[in-house]
Amino acid sequence: MRVLVDISFIVGGPQGGGIESSGQIALKAFVVKGYNVLGTREYHSNIMGAHSYFHVRVTSGPARALRIPVDLVVALDAESVLTHINDVRKGGYLIYDLDSTGVDATRIASMEPSLKSRLRRLFASMNLQPTVGSAVKVLEERGVKTVGLPLKDMLKKVSDTLGTPIASIAKAVNVMGLTAGLYTQGVSLQYVNKAIEAQFGKRPKVLAPNVTAARVAFEFMEQNIGEFKELPEGPHRGRVRMIASGNEVVAMAKIVGGLTFETFYPITPASDEAFYIEANKYLELGELSRKLELDKIPVVVLQTEDEISAINMAIGAAAAGARAATSTSGPGFSLMNEAISMAVEMEVPVVITFWMRAGPSTGIATRTGQQDLLHAIFSGHGDTPKIVLASGDHVEAFYDAVKAFNWAEEFQTPVVHLLDKYLASTITVLDEWDLDPHKVGISRGLRVESPPEGYMRYKISDSGISAFAPLGSATMIFSSLEHDEHGFASEDPVDREAMVEKRLRKFETIAKSIPEEEKLALHGDPSAKVTLVSFGSTKQAILSAMEELERDGVRVRFLQLRVLSPFPSKTVTDILGDDPGIVISVEANSTGQLAFLIRAHTGIEVKHLIQKLNARPLYDVEVVYGVKRILSEGARRVVVSGGA
Amino acid sequence: MEIGVVKRLRGGLGCFNCANWLPHVHYPFAGYCTVWGGITFEDYYCAKHVMMSVDVEWFYWCATCKVRLTREEALTHRALGHRVVRGAYVDPDVREEIYEG
Numbered sequence A: 001m002r003v004l005v006d007i008s009f010i011v012g013g014p015q016g017g018g019i020e021s022s023g024q025i026a027l028k029a030f031v032v033k034g035y036n037v038l039g040t041r042e043y044h045s046n047i048m049g050a051h052s053y054f055h056v057r058v059t060s061g062p063a064r065a066l067r068i069p070v071d072l073v074v075a076l077d078a079e080s081v082l083t084h085i086n087d088v089r090k091g092g093y094l095i096y097d098l099d100s101t102g103v104d105a106t107r108i109a110s111m112e113p114s115l116k117s118r119l120r121r122l123f124a125s126m127n128l129q130p131t132v133g134s135a136v137k138v139l140e141e142r143g144v145k146t147v148g149l150p151l152k153d154m155l156k157k158v159s160d161t162l163g164t165p166i167a168s169i170a171k172a173v174n175v176m177g178l179t180a181g182l183y184t185q186g187v188s189l190q191y192v193n194k195a196i197e198a199q200f201g202k203r204p205k206v207l208a209p210n211v212t213a214a215r216v217a218f219e220f221m222e223q224n225i226g227e228f229k230e231l232p233e234g235p236h237r238g239r240v241r242m243i244a245s246g247n248e249v250v251a252m253a254k255i256v257g258g259l260t261f262e263t264f265y266p267i268t269p270a271s272d273e274a275f276y277i278e279a280n281k282y283l284e285l286g287e288l289s290r291k292l293e294l295d296k297i298p299v300v301v302l303q304t305e306d307e308i309s310a311i312n313m314a315i316g317a318a319a320a321g322a323r324a325a326t327s328t329s330g331p332g333f334s335l336m337n338e339a340i341s342m343a344v345e346m347e348v349p350v351v352i353t354f355w356m357r358a359g360p361s362t363g364i365a366t367r368t369g370q371q372d373l374l375h376a377i378f379s380g381h382g383d384t385p386k387i388v389l390a391s392g393d394h395v396e397a398f399y400d401a402v403k404a405f406n407w408a409e410e411f412q413t414p415v416v417h418l419l420d421k422y423l424a425s426t427i428t429v430l431d432e433w434d435l436d437p438h439k440v441g442i443s444r445g446l447r448v449e450s451p452p453e454g455y456m457r458y459k460i461s462d463s464g465i466s467a468f469a470p471l472g473s474a475t476m477i478f479s480s481l482e483h484d485e486h487g488f489a490s491e492d493p494v495d496r497e498a499m500v501e502k503r504l505r506k507f508e509t510i511a512k513s514i515p516e517e518e519k520l521a522l523h524g525d526p527s528a529k530v531t532l533v534s535f536g537s538t539k540q541a542i543l544s545a546m547e548e549l550e551r552d553g554v555r556v557r558f559l560q561l562r563v564l565s566p567f568p569s570k571t572v573t574d575i576l577g578d579d580p581g582i583v584i585s586v587e588a589n590s591t592g593q594l595a596f597l598i599r600a601h602t603g604i605e606v607k608h609l610i611q612k613l614n615a616r617p618l619y620d621v622e623v624v625y626g627v628k629r630i631l632s633e634g635a636r637r638v639v640v641s642g643g644a
Numbered sequence B: 001m002e003i004g005v006v007k008r009l010r011g012g013l014g015c016f017n018c019a020n021w022l023p024h025v026h027y028p029f030a031g032y033c034t035v036w037g038g039i040t041f042e043d044y045y046c047a048k049h050v051m052m053s054v055d056v057e058w059f060y061w062c063a064t065c066k067v068r069l070t071r072e073e074a075l076t077h078r079a080l081g082h083r084v085v086r087g088a089y090v091d092p093d094v095r096e097e098i099y100e101g
Helices: A019-033 A078-083 A113-124 A132-141 A151-162 A169-184 A189-200 A204-224 A246-256 A271-279 A288-292 A307-319 A330-346 A373-377 A394-411 A421-425 A493-513 A538-551 A569-576 A593-602 A620-633 B071-079
Strands: A006-014 A036-042 A051-059 A070-075 A088-097 A145-149 A242-245 A261-264 A282-284 A296-298 A300-303 A324-328 A350-356 A387-390 A415-420 A426-430 A520-524 A530-535 A556-561 A563-565 A582-587 A608-612 A637-640 B021-023 B030-033 B038-041 B060-062 B067-069
Touching (some): A019 A036, A019 A051, A019 A426, A036 A421, A070 A169, A078 A088, A088 A132, A132 A145, A145 A204, A151 A169, A151 B038, A242 A246, A246 A271, A246 A415, A261 A307, A271 A300, A271 A324, A307 A324, A307 A330, A307 A350, A324 A330, A330 A350, A350 A394, A350 A421, A373 A387, A373 A415, A373 A593, A520 A538, A520 A569, A530 A538, A530 A593, A538 A582, A569 A593, B060 B071
Parallel strands (some): A088 A145, A261 A324, A324 A350, A350 A415, A387 A415, A582 A608, A608 A637
Antiparallel strands (some): A242 A426, A282 A296
């Protein structure tokens, strides 16, 4: 019988101090070993220096959600030891820099003052100074195994062994800490080296110091910690698999979905998506290549001067017939509001990929949140119905990104693809069949490339949809002013009413045309009396929590809303029924935006909320905790606060 | 004597207080010797050692606070017992460790 492997760990250090490389190496080591992985980057918005960490879960089953407390914390600096003092479980490991023992929290310049105060209070309550040494002592008393690495001496050994300058101090330090950490989890040097090779490829100047650093750390652990116990190979050993972040998955989907024009203004967490498209942007032309005497054409990726330009240029490209998109997050989306209205009025098929982050305003720019659901749905002025769809995981995000283009063109309307920073920064392992580029296909809707004489861009139809001819293919007008069927500006009351009704009918057509199974999903036992409702990236934490709850004898079902606009009112009403039982909305916002939406569309009041407000990812254990508290105490609102 | 090979402090002198040495921005026990052109460690010493001072107008680096300092600020940080050096060393591939957005 195969043993269930479920390992969680954190690698923490200064932002820009090698955490990215070590996190990626860790993920790759476990993937090569045959396991499923999920890893997210939590980083500070100060660009360099403040505390950042990679949080990873490794399982032989599905790696759905991150979990705390973890089995291992690798702390590359003093701040990481102190920040994660409550994150490692009894029996777990702390790997830290032995030379940091005397560092006092109050002297760490990059540490948040509030955290310093909390640490001072915590240590004062135990009559201890707030130092790394005290933290190590506390953790040891809690049953955590601590390993102090003499990082300086180990790095000297690496330097002496190489006989040449170390290319990157940060990478070597991280690899040493990580290798020591992985030793405690049964990952041998062979797998660490494979992961280092996969990470740094054909760069001998980077590869050699890191392979040496790994060996030095592994030997240190062998000499000081004792016998190494190899973790057995996982169920996927030997398979070629891909690891990708949410940003990368969406970028890939846009390319296979026929994107030809992407605009962006740099903003966290959207920019990485555009950068990935820029780096991998060539579309294979297939049969067209002979006709055009070209093998491939590039996607135009344009960094504009601001988000207003980004959306307007995407609208212009879409009007001219390109598959066009822009990518942004909350602050940028705010600037796009006026243009979204224009796209609705002009009936232009533009896609806006909206990566939510923690607001309001610039808020915490590099952390996650789900505060923009209503912002997305109600964006734009003057009756601007649009499609809003939200993806729950990497696979959904891939197919949704393609669907977004299809729906935009089929219904000639803006489509907002709602994602978030957690999904953007989270890396998972995928099989080839998870992301099938042909599964969704490309549908461009009612389109005329050569419009006939008398073509009317806004011809009234029963469906509300008129044939789309690209701008420039005939004499035509795309107008942001209210217009007649030709597009000529008109303030005539009959024209006005006809166009408002046309756009409304189109929205009704959208609601009827998108299959219900694409609008929502009901997970778990359909007859369960406890229903969790949610949208977006909370999906995986909820699914993982449901397994835990099931083991504890609590039967729950999960209604995941995928298309939020047009809202699937009838199906949601049917599922929740006259006697909805206990309905709990799980959301990373304070106002219960999904609960509001459900009540607005169905009249059903969602009486309970599990909310995550601290801009960190939702953990499965938090959902379990929230559900149990609501069931035992009838709590209306449970705020869960995990994460550092 | 080859620079950067003596591995013990000599009379309280070492790379850590050498004006030719830039400690790593995140892991200041290692750093870059501007004379040797390579990585050395805080407790290395060589004959090219030049005692670190804040006598001239310069933008200094406080390795304790991880901030850039004017000379005036450097004097204050020094008085507080902070580790003030000529500058910090940033790995040439630091770009790979910083997220674009």
